[in-house]
Amino acid sequence: MMIRKCDIAVIGSGPGGLAAAIAAKKNGAKQVLLIERDREPGGILLQCIHNGFGVEIFKKDLPGPAYAQHFINEAQEVGVNFLLDTMILEITKDKRIFASNKTEGMLEIQAKAVILAMGCRERTRAQVRLPGARPAGVYTAGTAQRWVNVEGFMPGKKIVILGSGDIGMIMARRLTFEGAKVERVLEIMPYLSGLMRNYVQCLQDFDIPLQMQHTVKRIIGNERVEAIETVAVDNRWQEVPGSEEVIPCDTLLLSVGLVPENELSRQVGIHLDPLTAGPFVDNYFQTETKGFFAAGNVVHVYDLVDWVTGAGLRAGESAALYTNNKLQMNNKKIAIQHGQNVHHVIPQFLDIDSLSAREEQLQMRVTKPLEQPVKVQVTDGKEVIASKALPYARPGEMVTISLKDKHIDLLKKAEQLVVQIAEREE
Amino acid sequence: MNKNGNYDVIIIGGGVIGCMLARYLSRYTLDILLIEKESDIGSVTSAANTAIVHPGYDAISGSLKAKLNVAANPMWDNLAGELQFAFQRHGDYVVAIGEDELARLDMLLQRGKQNGVPGMQIVSADVMRSREPNINPAVSGAIWATSGGICDPFGVTIAAAENAVLNGVTILRETVFEDFIWNEKRIVGIKTNRGIFTCRRAINAAGLFADAIMHKAGVRPDFKITPRKGEYFVLDRTDFTVNNVLFPVPSDISKGILVTTTVHGNTIIGPNAQNIEDKENKENTKSGMDEVFEGAKKLVPNINPRHVIAVFAGLRAGGNAACQTPGIGYSHDFIVEIPTEVQGLVNLGGIESPGLTAAPAIAQYVVELLKDAGEKLQEKKNWNPVRPARPQFRHLTHEECDALIKKDARYGRVVCRCENVTEGEIVAEIHSPIPALTYDAIKRRTWLGTGRCQGGFDMPRVTEILARELGVSQLEISKKNGASKFLCRPTKEDGGAQ
Ligand SMILES: Cc1cc2nc3c(=O)[nH]c(=O)nc-3n(C[C@H](O)[C@H](O)[C@H](O)COP(=O)(O)OP(=O)(O)OC[C@H]3O[C@@H](n4cnc5c(N)ncnc54)[C@H](O)[C@@H]3O)c2cc1C
Ligand SMILES: Cc1cc2nc3c(=O)[nH]c(=O)nc-3n(C[C@H](O)[C@H](O)[C@H](O)COP(=O)(O)OP(=O)(O)OC[C@H]3O[C@@H](n4cnc5c(N)ncnc54)[C@H](O)[C@@H]3O)c2cc1C
Numbered sequence: 071m072m073i074r075k076c077d078i079a080v081i082g083s084g085p086g087g088l089a090a091a092i093a094a095k096k097n098g099a100k101q102v103l104l105i106e107r108d109r110e111p112g113g114i115l116l117q118c119i120h121n122g123f124g125v126e127i128f129k130k131d132l133p134g135p136a137y138a139q140h141f142i143n144e145a146q147e148v149g150v151n152f153l154l155d156t157m158i159l160e161i162t163k164d165k166r167i168f169a170s171n172k173t174e175g176m177l178e179i180q181a182k183a184v185i186l187a188m189g190c191r192e193r194t195r196a197q198v199r200l201p202g203a204r205p206a207g208v209y210t211a212g213t214a215q216r217w218v219n220v221e222g223f224m225p226g227k228k229i230v231i232l233g234s235g236d237i238g239m240i241m242a243r244r245l246t247f248e249g250a251k252v253e254r255v256l257e258i259m260p261y262l263s264g265l266m267r268n269y270v271q272c273l274q275d276f277d278i279p280l281q282m283q284h285t286v287k288r289i290i291g292n293e294r295v296e297a298i299e300t301v302a303v304d305n306r307w308q309e310v311p312g313s314e315e316v317i318p319c320d321t322l323l324l325s326v327g328l329v330p331e332n333e334l335s336r337q338v339g340i341h342l343d344p345l346t347a348g349p350f351v352d353n354y355f356q357t358e359t360k361g362f363f364a365a366g367n368v369v370h371v372y373d374l375v376d377w378v379t380g381a382g383l384r385a386g387e388s389a390a391l392y393t394n395n396k397l398q399m400n401n402k403k404i405a406i407q408h409g410q411n412v413h414h415v416i417p418q419f420l421d422i423d424s425l426s427a428r429e430e431q432l433q434m435r436v437t438k439p440l441e442q443p444v445k446v447q448v449t450d451g452k453e454v455i456a457s458k459a460l461p462y463a464r465p466g467e468m469v470t471i472s473l474k475d476k477h478i479d480l481l482k483k484a485e486q487l488v489v490q491i492a493e494r495e496e
Numbered sequence: 497m498n499k500n501g502n503y504d505v506i507i508i509g510g511g512v513i514g515c516m517l518a519r520y521l522s523r524y525t526l527d528i529l530l531i532e533k534e535s536d537i538g539s540v541t542s543a544a545n546t547a548i549v550h551p552g553y554d555a556i557s558g559s560l561k562a563k564l565n566v567a568a569n570p571m572w573d574n575l576a577g578e579l580q581f582a583f584q585r586h587g588d589y590v591v592a593i594g595e596d597e598l599a600r601l602d603m604l605l606q607r608g609k610q611n612g613v614p615g616m617q618i619v620s621a622d623v624m625r626s627r628e629p630n631i632n633p634a635v636s637g638a639i640w641a642t643s644g645g646i647c648d649p650f651g652v653t654i655a656a657a658e659n660a661v662l663n664g665v666t667i668l669r670e671t672v673f674e675d676f677i678w679n680e681k682r683i684v685g686i687k688t689n690r691g692i693f694t695c696r697r698a699i700n701a702a703g704l705f706a707d708a709i710m711h712k713a714g715v716r717p718d719f720k721i722t723p724r725k726g727e728y729f730v731l732d733r734t735d736f737t738v739n740n741v742l743f744p745v746p747s748d749i750s751k752g753i754l755v756t757t758t759v760h761g762n763t764i765i766g767p768n769a770q771n772i773e774d775k776e777n778k779e780n781t782k783s784g785m786d787e788v789f790e791g792a793k794k795l796v797p798n799i800n801p802r803h804v805i806a807v808f809a810g811l812r813a814g815g816n817a818a819c820q821t822p823g824i825g826y827s828h829d830f831i832v833e834i835p836t837e838v839q840g841l842v843n844l845g846g847i848e849s850p851g852l853t854a855a856p857a858i859a860q861y862v863v864e865l866l867k868d869a870g871e872k873l874q875e876k877k878n879w880n881p882v883r884p885a886r887p888q889f890r891h892l893t894h895e896e897c898d899a900l901i902k903k904d905a906r907y908g909r910v911v912c913r914c915e916n917v918t919e920g921e922i923v924a925e926i927h928s929p930i931p932a933l934t935y936d937a938i939k940r941r942t943w944l945g946t947g948r949c950q951g952g953f954d955m956p957r958v959t960e961i962l963a964r965e966l967g968v969s970q971l972e973i974s975k976k977n978g979a980s981k982f983l984c985r986p987t988k989e990d991g992g993a994q
């Protein structure tokens with residue numbers, strides 16, 4: 071079995087992994103190996119041929135592959151080594167990575183630091199427990215996206231989409247362009263789970279009906295989907311009797327959520343946060359296992375790629391410092407908890423000392439839509455340390471707040487931090 | 497195929513029973529045809545059950561079920577060795593919750609003794625808790641039956657069928673029995689959707705449809721199969737597992753809802769039991785899913801719906817045949833017989849649980865019946881009992897994987913990220929003795945697509961490989977048969993401008 075050595079191994083070449091590899095290299099890591107199971111680097115961006123990438127970083131509206139290409143070029147320029155078409159099968163705590171590919175067989179890669187950037191996976195039919203038959207024609211939106219955008223095939227002609235996630239809405243538009251009829255999009259919650267911008271541009275502009283508080287009651291058809299029976303639900307997700315409707319169609323697409331992909335992290339024994347299904351991380355994007363860093367959708371699910379790139383850059387920089395023994399390791403870290411209206415916060419731990427050199431951004435998702443002016447607050451449990459006003463907050467859109475050197479004194483006194491979103495008193 | 501469609505024996509139905517029969521009969525100098533209505537063998541009840549090799553304490557004493565179950569159980573170690581399928585024997589438990597249920601354990605223990613089941617003992621609540629930390633703390637005791645086992649039921653079926661093919665049996669899929677051809681009162685052939693095949697003997701192994709087939713032969717006009725649906729959940733093994741096979745104390749109608757480990761390491765829960773009309777209806781229902789959860793929680797309270805990665809359902813072929821032993825008022829027994837009112841028929845029916853377990857004993861029993869009926873069975877000189885398994889990447893050591901990839905590079909590309917199934921394995925199944933021609937056929941053979949992403953990742957890759965290997969367009973590739981194609985047409989040439 072072949073053995074390779076490197077300073078930093080990056081698992082996954084999506085925008086998170088690409089940025090991490092570039093930053094690691096730029097911050098002095100000698101050998102950076104970027105490992106990807108697909109034949110091309112770029113991650114999920116390769117199948118996202120729609121515009122909408124890079125609004126923050128490039129102030130431009132790029133298609134996914136163009137956004138990825140920018141970073142692929144840069145990674146090549148700074149001397150990142152790519153190992154493509156290679157599946158990582160196992161990682162040990164002492165940073166030995168076992169992988170396989172067609173040309174080298176089984177590989178053992180020995181690294182000084184590992185950056186996890188495996189992205190996320192889609193929730194499936196079984197995870198939302200949809201009753202009915204099990205015919206062909208029930209696909210996750212991402213699988214359909216790959217078929218249409220990468221392979222050039224249509225999964226169906228008459229389509230119902232369950233879930234108002236971004237991929238589902240984007241696929242509604244894409245399939246309509248391709249001549250399919252998207253009968254409707256169903257959402258079990260009383261609010262949108264994706265971005266408002268996608269609702270307007272992908273559904274509204276194409277007259278695709280979105281039914282809130284509706285779900286699939288039954289999938290009909292033994293061989294291929296023949297119809298979907300829908301039903302309205304109340305605020306406690308209970309079916310409303312008599313509201314059933316049978317929609318003839320040949321395809322059901324599911325856009326019912328994404329889950330960080332952490333099979334490898336679990337093998338290592340990295341501590342995962344049940345709220346995010348990703349590793350607990352500090353502001354260096356280091357996990358609770360020394361020398362293992364994580365960035366991008368593997369940590370928590372992002373809505374905008376720019377933030378993923380940002381996280382990757384930080385993880386790469388930190389990993390490079392770590393391999394050169396320059397990363398602050400022994401500072402006391404303060405725990406960050408989620409408070410009112412906040413589902414989770416990244417990072418979960420903060421090294422306050424790092425604020426003397428840079429701002430630290432806290433990223434969060436809200437638990438429910440707050441359609442009025444709100445205040446994002448970082449508190450020590452009682453006193454407000456930092457605060458930011460927003461016109462509204464929605465679950466589909468990540469919310470951030472930054473901590474700066476001016477907060478250090480107050481932070482030093484705090485035992486823990488609680489991040490909450492309060493309705494704003496005008 | 498045999499030259500003119502002339503055979504000695506035709507087996508109708510390619511479930512575990514038909515395939516095991518084919519394998520046992522392939523030992524003799526007979527020309528054998530097995531026909532299967534679906535696009536693959538073993539894709540009906542034999543692919544959707546609890547996968548347990550039962551010790552035999554459950555079946556009513558004196559019934560054919562009990563006799564064949566107990567006879568079959570010890571045959572499995574050898575069978576698994578010869579046919580090289582996954583089989584583990586760690587015993588099973590019947591768990592009493594609360595003091596009231598303890599009495600039922602004694603009843604089962606007595607029945608087991610009467611049926612001749614070896615190795616049964618009562619274990620205390622403390623022992624049960626230590627062997628299965630997730631068990632309901634209110635456990636009051638359990639039966640441990642050491643001869644219980646688990647297997648890959650489709651794996652058994654395909655292995656038996658392949659072994660039969662290697663020993664000269666012909667298998668035709670998508671071939672539907674329509675009627676018998678008679679010479680007076682003797683069956684001399686069958687009509688199918690693919691034409692006529694002649695034979696000296698036909699064997700009815702049609703599972704849920706065995707009643708219709710025996711009625712065509714004019715045998716047992718009152719026999720009726722009532723499908724009884726059982727629904728299941730599969731749990732993610734990285735989230736939650738039990739280490740054992742756990743039964744509740746049985747009710748009068750069913751063995752109850754189990755919590756059990758599988759040879760793939762996932763825990764499954766189920767089945768419930770619901771009589772239905774439609775023999776094709778394998779839908780999961782909301783009420784069924786709720787019932788399964790309630791039932792499973794009785795044994796293992798911390799089972800969580802969030803750990804579910806798959807659902808499925810199977811149909812028991814519940815019959816109404818009276819037990820032949822006098823004095824036993826039991827009317828759901830197996831039928832395994834050579835009827836006397838017609839000639840040339842071997843008739844099986846009502847092969848519900850423990851039919852999988854009993855399969856090798858049923859096959860052996862049919863051999864005996866044929867001998868008794870005057871069939872001169874002559875052993876082949878070159879019969880080979882061994883079916884060599886194909887390599888499965890995920891079960892190999894790193895060194896073995898490396899060696900395999902060096903021999904065939906396609907084993908180096910992992911196509912299913914959850915179960916680590918490689919392109920090499922998929923290609924091998926497409927070109928195997930009973931070729932896998934659909935996605936589901938590959939899934940059952942390799943276990944690809946069964947993990948937590950449920951094929952979301954591998955599906956486009958598998959359709960591509962299938963199309964390439966079969967020399968057809970991806971548009972032709974289906975989930976289970978021609979009516980279940982994945983894709984409908986290519987995208988527009990211009991890519992549907994944004
Ligand atoms: C369909 C979709 C549409 C989106 N639309 C927009 C948009 O319009 N605008 C926007 O700003 N953002 C959008 N996003 C969000 C943003 O693109 C993603 O959050 C971002 O791409 C995530 O990057 P990542 O690097 O974390 O993960 P990914 O891009 O998923 O990359 C992970 C990589 O890791 C590899 N990998 C995983 N496991 C292994 C292993 N064991 N061995 C080897 N390699 C492995 C994978 O193959 C993959 O290439 C969209 C996301 C999706 C899914
Ligand atoms: C929910 C459930 C749980 C179970 N659990 C267990 C268990 O744990 N242990 C155990 O030992 N047993 C168990 N069983 C029982 C076991 O699964 C069955 O006894 C066994 O699979 C029956 O095999 P078979 O070959 O008779 O039927 P099948 O697998 O149904 O095969 C019959 C075949 O005949 C074909 N056929 C039908 N009509 C025609 C026709 N006209 N022409 C051509 N072909 C035709 C069908 O397509 C089918 O493939 C369980 C069953 C169920 C439903």
